[in-house]
Amino acid sequence: MSLTETLSKRPQRALRLPRWLTGEAALMLALVLFVGVLSIAPLARLAWAALLPQGQFDASRIADILGGRRVVGATLNTIWISVAATCLATVAGTLAALLTTLTDMRARTLWVFGFVLPLMIPPQVTALAWVQAFSPSSPVLGALGLSLPPGTRHPLYSMGGIIFLLGLYNAPLVFLSVRASLQRLPAALIEAAHSNGAGRGAVIRDIILPLIRGGVFAGAALAFVSSIGNFGIQAMLGIPARVETLITMIYRRLNSYGPSALNDMALLALLLAVLTVIGMTLTAWLGRKGDQRVDSAHRAPRMSLGRWQWPVGLAAWGYLLVGLALPLSALFAAALVRGYGQPLSAETITLENFANALFHHKGIREAFVTSFWITCTTVAVLIPVAVALGYVLTWRRGWVAKLLRLASELAYALPGIIIGVAMILFFLRPLPFIGTGLYGTVWVILAAYFSNFLALALRPVLGGYAQIDRALDEAAQLAGAGIFTRLRTIILPSVAPAATAAGILVFMTAINEIQTSVLLVSSRAQTIGPMIIFLEEAGSSTLAAAVGCLMVLLVLALMGVSLVFGRRLPEGVLPWRD
Incomplete structure (x- = not known):
């Protein structure tokens, strides 16, 4: 019998991996490698390039970059825009949550869909829609005779315009957080307050708002993170208006100087990350301070708007008309004409752009x-x-x-442009094995x-x-x-x-x-x-x-x-x- 036949008749033993590679240890190792390579390592590389570009810490270099006039101005703009937009988003989102969760507002489900919809639309599309809607050549306002005079400076090309649009864009984030808190309110406590003669305003001021404080500040934290890292709106409005922020500065300098500016831009990205973490930490601390956590299996009864049903409804739907329908209709109208500024009519309408x-x-x-x-x-x-x-x-x-x-x-909470810089730094050099x-x-x-x-x-x-x-x-x-x-x-x-x-x-x-x-x-x-x-x-x-x-x-x-x-x-x- 040949050696081949002898070996073929021997019982084959299954190849077994080490036990630590077949159980939960293998799963944990795979997850650590996945998260480590794609999140921890790039962010660590970003920090190294920012603080130790030549292998040693150089305080004078950091002071020169961060102390520059343009960087200081961009930092102050970033802080002011983010804080102001967060305040606007917090007010709008909280009012919307109170209205739709605590009252018997009509067509509530449809209104909530419309209010949250801008959050799903890309910010650059939102900015473009608003620019089209309120330009002097607006296809919608122009048809109504309400457009700005030709040659007028666009009102959104300003710091106030950036704050306004960021506030409206991030209001749904606050709305979702506050609504979740409102849905856990104890029904018995509110009913007891009404039984004792407390009016709706007093109940909201003295009972509801203190109980949902954590949800309000949690939503504010989300709005701040979104505002400080929202490249689409800051770029579409800030670059034409020459309102420079940290995020647009990083984008423009990398486009101008390429990889040679990576170490300096890594330092600006690290500064942006620090501002983000500080904002999140501050809002979390404010939310915990004096927070009263109450959970209830029964939702509080909805308050009747009574004679305010129509005025409140008109105001709410008017908000969606101006904040959603007008910009989107202007965007579609601008896409249906051949040239920018042309009025939309039977003669100019075309599907050529699509x-x-x-x-x-x-x-x-x-x-x-x-x-x-x-x-x-x-x-x-x-x-x-x-x-x-x-x-x-x-x-x-x-x-x-x-x-x-x-x-x-952390990788999700930090502004996306920071992840972009980190990925460039981490994957710029040849990788092992693939060269x-x-x-x-x-x-x-x-x-x-x-x-x-x-x-x-x-x-x-x-x-x-x-x-x-x-x-x-x-x-x-x-x-x-x-x-x-x-x-x-x-x-x-x-x-x-x-x-x-x-x-x-x-x-x-x-x-x-x-x-x-x-x-x-x-x-x-x-x-x-x-x-x-x-x-x-x-x-x-x-x-x-x-x-x-x-x-x-x-x-x-x-x-x-x-x-x-x-x-x-x-x-x-x-x-x-x-």
């Missing part, structure tokens, strides 16, 4: 395709990662779990999306875990099922609705993203988010309007699909559901 955007403009078409497949890949990767990470964060304790949560949340850098390719954008949107995918999934009985997982573990088997057969089916909601949120956010990708796009890798700014800067305003309209229609389609299947999703994971 045809160019969809079929004839190669750059736009490629940007759409690139954004679509990057977004689909992001969703396909992050949802399984979020399910696995949710398992660790929900049912495991220890410093590793805490570090994973902190790293994922080349990823900067200028779609892969660095994909890596930035993984880092930036992990926390967004994780939040609905964690809500799904809160509804799972852990006894099922423990019973399967006692029966000998491994962690990956339990995740596939028990956990994933249980959290599937929450994971679906997470996928919808990530897709809607990533498909039109601009904050992170604006620094990472190149001639080889374009995404659709920054395309509006590039088209507007090139003078193609009508084409930019058409692209913006397509983005809005895509968002509305996705929101409509989510509403169709909304009853199968956990309550609260889709912000536009009342």
Whole structure:
């Protein structure tokens, strides 16, 4: 018998991996590598480039850069714009939450959908729509005889315009936070106050507002983070108005000087990160100070508006008319004419801009395709990662779990342009094994999306875990099922609705993203988010309007699909559901 036949008749022993690579240790290692490489390492590289560019700390260099007149001016502008916009968003969002949650306002669900809708629209599209609506050549106000005189300076091209638009854009963030607090108000306490003769104003002032204080400041923290890192509105309004902020300074200097300015821009990005953390910490402290946490299984009864029903309703719908319908109608009107400033009429109306955007403009078409497949890949990767990470964060304790949560949340909370600078620094040099850098390719954008949107995918999934009985997982573990088997057969089916909601949120956010990708796009890798700014800067305003309209229609389609299947999703994971 030959040696080959002898060996073939021997029993084959299955290849076994070390035990520590087959269980929860392997899962933890994979998650640590994923979060570490895509979040912790790039941010650490950013800090190193900012503080130790030559391997040593140079205080004089830091003082020279941060003490420069333009940097100081941009820093003060950033602080003032962010704080003022946060105050405006907090007032508008809180009033909207009080109105829709505590009163018997009519058509409440539809109004909530309209109020939250601007949050889903990309900020650069929002800015372009408002610019079109209130320009001297406004196609809507012009038809009504209400447009500004020709040659008038656009009112939004100013610091006040930036604050106004950021405040309106971020008001839904405060609204969602405050509404969540209002839905937990104790019904018995409010009913007792009414029984003792307290009026509606006194109940709101003395009982409701103190109880929802934490929700108000939590919403203010979200609004501040969004305002300080909102590149779309700051760039679309601030650059033409010559109102420089830290985020636009980083963008313009990197575009002008390229990688040679990376170390200095890393220092500005680190300053922006510090301001963000300070703002979040301050609002969190104010929310905890004197906070009274009350939870109730029964919602408080709605207050009757009575004779104020029509005046309040008119004011509320007037807000949506001016803040939503007017800008969007102006955007669509601008996309339906051949040249900027032309009046919309039967003679000037055309679909040429939409045809160019969809079929004839190669750059736009490629940007759409690139954004679509990057977004689909992001969703396909992050949802399984979020399910696995949710398992660790929900049912495991220890410093590793805490570090994973902190790293994922930090990458999402920091302004996207900081993540962009960090990714450039981390992937600029040749990587081990592949011998080349990823900067200028779609892969660095994909890596930035993984880092930036992990926390967004994780939040609905964690809500799904809160509804799972852990006894099922423990019973399967006692029966000998491994962690990956339990995740596939028990956990994933249980959290599937929450994971679906997470996928919808990530897709809607990533498909039109601009904050992170604006620094990472190149001639080889374009995404659709920054395309509006590039088209507007090139003078193609009508084409930019058409692209913006397509983005809005895509968002509305996705929101409509989510509403169709909304009853199968956990309550609260889709912000536009009342």
